Amino acid sequence: MGTEHLATPTADSYAVIGKPLPKVDAAAKCLGRTKFADDIVLPRMLHAKILRSPHPHARITAIDTSRAEALDGVKVVITGADLPNSFGILPVSQDEHALEGDHVRFIGDPVVAVAAIDEDTAVEALDLVSVTYQELDVIASIDDAVAKPEPQLHDYADDGNLHKLVHLEFGEVDRALEQADHLQEDLFFYEGNTHLPMEQHATVAEYGGNGRLTVWSSSQTPHYVHRALEKVLELPRARIRVVAMPNGGGFGGKSDPFAHEIVVAKLAMLTGRPVKICLTREEVFYCHRGRHPVLMKVRTGVKADGSITGMDFESYLDGGAYGSYGVASTYYTGALQTVTYEVPAYRFKGARAFTNKPPCGPKRGHGTPQPRFAVEVTLDKIAERLSIDPAQLRLQQLQPADSVTANWLKIGSMGLGACIAKVTEGSDWSNRFRKLPYGRGLGLACSSYITGAGLPIYWNAMPHSGVQLKCDRGGGVTVFCGSTDIGQGSDSILAYIVAEILGVDPMEMAVVTADTDLTPVDLGSYSSRVTLMTGQAAIQAAERIRARLLGPVAEKLDVPAERLEFSGSRVFDQTDPERGVTFGEAVALAEAAGGTVGSVGSYTPPRSPGRYRGAGVGPSPAYSYSACVAEVEVDPDSGIVVVPRVWIGHDIGRSINSSLVMGQVEGGVYMGLGEALMEEMAYRPNRNVVHKWPSMLEYKSPTMHEMCDVTTYLIEDPDANGPFGAKEAGQGPLLPVMPAVANAIYDAVGVRIDEVPMSPPKVHKAIKDKARGKAPRFGPSSVPSVPWPEVTYVPPPWEGGDGKAHPRPGLETRGEGG
Amino acid sequence: MPVEPVQIKKRPGKVRGTFLVNGEAHDVTYAPHKTLLEVLREELALTGTKHGCELGECGTCTILIEGEPILSCLALAQAYQDVPMETVEGMAQESNLHPLQAAFVEMGAAQCGYCTPGVLLAAKALLAESAAPTRQDIKDALAGNLCRCTGYIKIYEAIELAAARMRGDEAEPAREAFYGY
Numbered sequence: 001m002g003t004e005h006l007a008t009p010t011a012d013s014y015a016v017i018g019k020p021l022p023k024v025d026a027a028a029k030c031l032g033r034t035k036f037a038d039d040i041v042l043p044r045m046l047h048a049k050i051l052r053s054p055h056p057h058a059r060i061t062a063i064d065t066s067r068a069e070a071l072d073g074v075k076v077v078i079t080g081a082d083l084p085n086s087f088g089i090l091p092v093s094q095d096e097h098a099l100e101g102d103h104v105r106f107i108g109d110p111v112v113a114v115a116a117i118d119e120d121t122a123v124e125a126l127d128l129v130s131v132t133y134q135e136l137d138v139i140a141s142i143d144d145a146v147a148k149p150e151p152q153l154h155d156y157a158d159d160g161n162l163h164k165l166v167h168l169e170f171g172e173v174d175r176a177l178e179q180a181d182h183l184q185e186d187l188f189f190y191e192g193n194t195h196l197p198m199e200q201h202a203t204v205a206e207y208g209g210n211g212r213l214t215v216w217s218s219s220q221t222p223h224y225v226h227r228a229l230e231k232v233l234e235l236p237r238a239r240i241r242v243v244a245m246p247n248g249g250g251f252g253g254k255s256d257p258f259a260h261e262i263v264v265a266k267l268a269m270l271t272g273r274p275v276k277i278c279l280t281r282e283e284v285f286y287c288h289r290g291r292h293p294v295l296m297k298v299r300t301g302v303k304a305d306g307s308i309t310g311m312d313f314e315s316y317l318d319g320g321a322y323g324s325y326g327v328a329s330t331y332y333t334g335a336l337q338t339v340t341y342e343v344p345a346y347r348f349k350g351a352r353a354f355t356n357k358p359p360c361g362p363k364r365g366h367g368t369p370q371p372r373f374a375v376e377v378t379l380d381k382i383a384e385r386l387s388i389d390p391a392q393l394r395l396q397q398l399q400p401a402d403s404v405t406a407n408w409l410k411i412g413s414m415g416l417g418a419c420i421a422k423v424t425e426g427s428d429w430s431n432r433f434r435k436l437p438y439g440r441g442l443g444l445a446c447s448s449y450i451t452g453a454g455l456p457i458y459w460n461a462m463p464h465s466g467v468q469l470k471c472d473r474g475g476g477v478t479v480f481c482g483s484t485d486i487g488q489g490s491d492s493i494l495a496y497i498v499a500e501i502l503g504v505d506p507m508e509m510a511v512v513t514a515d516t517d518l519t520p521v522d523l524g525s526y527s528s529r530v531t532l533m534t535g536q537a538a539i540q541a542a543e544r545i546r547a548r549l550l551g552p553v554a555e556k557l558d559v560p561a562e563r564l565e566f567s568g569s570r571v572f573d574q575t576d577p578e579r580g581v582t583f584g585e586a587v588a589l590a591e592a593a594g595g596t597v598g599s600v601g602s603y604t605p606p607r608s609p610g611r612y613r614g615a616g617v618g619p620s621p622a623y624s625y626s627a628c629v630a631e632v633e634v635d636p637d638s639g640i641v642v643v644p645r646v647w648i649g650h651d652i653g654r655s656i657n658s659s660l661v662m663g664q665v666e667g668g669v670y671m672g673l674g675e676a677l678m679e680e681m682a683y684r685p686n687r688n689v690v691h692k693w694p695s696m697l698e699y700k701s702p703t704m705h706e707m708c709d710v711t712t713y714l715i716e717d718p719d720a721n722g723p724f725g726a727k728e729a730g731q732g733p734l735l736p737v738m739p740a741v742a743n744a745i746y747d748a749v750g751v752r753i754d755e756v757p758m759s760p761p762k763v764h765k766a767i768k769d770k771a772r773g774k775a776p777r778f779g780p781s782s783v784p785s786v787p788w789p790e791v792t793y794v795p796p797p798w799e800g801g802d803g804k805a806h807p808r809p810g811l812e813t814r815g816e817g818g
Numbered sequence: 819m820p821v822e823p824v825q826i827k828k829r830p831g832k833v834r835g836t837f838l839v840n841g842e843a844h845d846v847t848y849a850p851h852k853t854l855l856e857v858l859r860e861e862l863a864l865t866g867t868k869h870g871c872e873l874g875e876c877g878t879c880t881i882l883i884e885g886e887p888i889l890s891c892l893a894l895a896q897a898y899q900d901v902p903m904e905t906v907e908g909m910a911q912e913s914n915l916h917p918l919q920a921a922f923v924e925m926g927a928a929q930c931g932y933c934t935p936g937v938l939l940a941a942k943a944l945l946a947e948s949a950a951p952t953r954q955d956i957k958d959a960l961a962g963n964l965c966r967c968t969g970y971i972k973i974y975e976a977i978e979l980a981a982a983r984m985r986g987d988e989a990e991p992a993r994e995a996f997y998g999y
Contacts, residue, residue, distance in 0.1 A: 023923075026923040027915065031866070031915070032867070039859075200869070200870065248868070248870075249932060249966050486930060658996050662926070662996060667929065667967050667968050670968070695871070703961040705957055707971075713999055714997065
């Protein structure tokens with residue numbers, strides 16, 4: 001595709017790895033031929049619609065579906081009574097029902113479903129369903145949840161309407177803060193926002209005459225949908241096939257098993273006909289699972305030279321109506337503060353509230369953009385206070401490579417210093433920071449993200465990713481893997497990695513993914529895990545193919561096996577390249593010698609050193625690092641912030657495909673910019689918590705006019721745990737954008753916007769307050785009082801800890817041993 | 819045992835019309851309230867045209883009517899009978915990708931690929947008017963097409979590359995677009 005002329009900057013010995021090759025599915029996408037879930041049409045297919053709660057919190061006292069059932073064209077109407085088993089993504093929060101039977105908890109909660117001969121009839125039928133509700137007191141906010149333990153949304157909550165309470169301490173934080181020369185205390189609020197994938201969720205289900213169910217869905221996690229269907233439908237998983245179609249954008253929004261997926265499966269089983277549902281855009285807003293609104297308090301002790309002595313971090317998450325990934329989200333708001341800069345002592349308290357709003361969950365960066373915003377803005381304030389350059393403040397205390405953090409996260413390669421060097425050089429930081437005219441400014445922020453979670457969502461000892469290879473006598477190779485391509489290019493990554501090892505052309509390979517009948521399990525497209533985990537599994541599978549081919553080819557060519565090279569779709573003698581066979585001939589020789597040529601490979605992440613309760617969130621095989629400088633122009637009269645340019649450096653470890661990495665970095669900057677400036681999943685608390693903007697027009701996201709220019713630097717510092725050294729790119733580059741913009745606004749107009757999004761009214765108010773001599777700041781002023789559980793105290797590695805919880809020094813050992 | 823005669827109610831009346839899509843005439847019988855998006859996807863099985871909101875907010879369903887981009891989700895099908903129109907399926911010539919499609923493939927301008935058909939057609943309309951659009955021209959012409967994956971950068975680069983090649987230049991992508999600075 002015209003890329004041969006481009007030399008790779010690194011890894012010149014690779015034929016495929018690092019090259020900006022087109023994606024294996026790019027042409028199909030540009031031709032409009034890629035089939036997304038809603039593009040599936042089956043003979044005799046019915047259409048489903050779901051009636052949703054119009055109340056934020058209510059008991060269902062009666063449902064009358066008789067008029068809907070009588071409507072011509074309606075095949076079946078179901079309610080919660082037809083789907084009584086609960087489900088949910090995490091084993092600890094199985095709190096959802098495909099149709100809620102007696103208790104609705106947000107406007108949009110599913111109640112009744114209809115299957116009819118067409119969509120119009122299904123919509124008409126919903127109007128004929130009568131549901132009687134008894135309204136309940138509404139929990140509209142974190143403060144509400146603290147103040148009102150009743151009525152409880154869920155009886156399994158840790159305390160009243162507080163879903164989850166966490167209290168962890170690593171080293172003696174109070175003592176560390178006392179030893180500081182300066183104690184910086186800040187409060188921040190990060191408003192929720194949503195994924196807004198361009199594709200509305202859609203699912204098609206078919207129940208065959210043989211008692212097997214097939215579900216095609218826009219899902220990032222077909223394996224978890226498979227498990228949820230088994231549980232709710234009481235159908236053995238061996239009788240269920242889940243196919244995740246290419247996702248028209250996911251960003252975390254298609255990572256839960258969803259009510260509508262289970263509903264159409266049930267409708268297909270009841271009618272014996274294929275059933276499709278495609279959600280409206282309004283329903284997509286109600287599915288949500290997006291960014292948690294998080295209120296944060298951070299107290300940071302620093303020495304006069306800026307070095308951190310300790311950090312005390314509190315998170316208050318507005319979780320919405322269900323658990324979703326919320327327990328993990330809560331831990332994530334406290335997990336990764338320690339992986340960028342050395343934090344000798346660290347305490348984290350986290351509280352997640354249940355509220356009567358669409359459930360929050362994982363959005364790109366899952367639980368880390370909020371605390372990262374807080375940490376990076378607080379560091380900017382510390383740098384200002386101590387008159388230290390913000391870049392220098394960070395560079396002087398980077399977490400070292402190959403180290404273990406206070407909370408027992410094992411760091412491998414660490415390229416943040418190189419990222420900071422690149423973005424400060426590119427932005428001419430030293431000549432422009434604090435030196436631009438009023439209204440213009442530069443801001444710096446950094447971040448880190450996991451490359452896959454170290455532990456699976458449900459406890460098991462099996463691999464996280466599996467790959468199967470099949471070689472054809474004609475030289476073709478088929479890769480089978482459960483991973484789901486959501487646009488990030490995971491299908492292509494499989495092809496590139498196998499092609500590199502077998503010396504074949506990635507465009508000559510077939511890739512079969514995300515089909516529980518055909519592909520070995522991969523846990524799904526979340527936590528930036530796919531390239532690393534499927535990549536390692538693919539390497540193992542491909543090396544096993546090589547091992548199969550070596551003997552027969554060596555014998556045929558009469559060449560020692562160790563002299564054989566795989567390249568250019570041939571296997572040949574390194575010392576005499578003419579002496580060789582085609583890859584297809586090599587497969588045929590191996591097949592003749594030993595039977596069908598195939599292999600499997602799998603990957604399980606290394607065990608993390610953390611052994612305390614809560615240590616499951618944060619460990620990763622590798623951490624990516626990013627640094628960002630944002631330039632802003634602030635109009636003091638309107639508060640409008642324009643970001644003309646962002647410089648971003650990303651430590652990718654090694655690019656498997658540099659073009660795809662560039663696309664992920666640019667896309668991450670874009671999504672971060674939207675969160676920084678405009679995106680908010682907001683509700684009207686005084687109007688029954690009606691969603692403020694359930695449409696793409698009112699939910700503002702950046703168009704081409706708002707998107708900034710991006711100067712990207714890829715730092716290649718290969719990580720020992722990554723395939724060819726690769727780390728993640730899908731989520732990390734979003735994280736530093738919001739704090740970089742906040743810090744740039746301060747440089748431009750001297751006000752602190754301690755809240756995301758930094759929308760014009762907030763900026764305008766802070767500027768006006770400053771002019772009137774008030775505090776030049778917009779942000780929260782207090783946190784609620786929460787009944788924290790007793791601390792889990794874990795000595796950090798440098799205090800001789802073993803990764804386990806121990807009694808805190810100086811505390812009575814209550815209950816210890818007894 | 820006597821069999822009850824099945825009562826089959828007829829559906830409400832449909833209308834009939836001809837749609838001129840990608841150079842072919844299609845006679846279609848369809849419900850009169852259907853949008854052009856629905857007729858294309860559901861009656862003609864041209865599912866290359868996507869939808870993201872069905873309210874005219876995202877640009878995903880963009881098609882060309884006599885070369886001009888419109889939002890097919892807001893267009894009443896009846897108003898577009900006998901009018902030449904183009905969908906993404908009409909861009910390639912036989913097996914050859916349109917230069918815009920080829921550039922999108924080469925630059926990685928399609929990530930999830932869901933907004934891509936609409937973006938390609940809006941870009942085609944732009945290049946028909948302006949052979950050498952500036953980046954600002956591209957933004958002005960395509961600001962109504964939302965993309966959540968790319969940050970738009972690779973889309974600009976692909977349109978600029980295709981425009982140059984369509985003018986006859988032997989353009990190649992900038993090295994920085996693939997490897998960074």
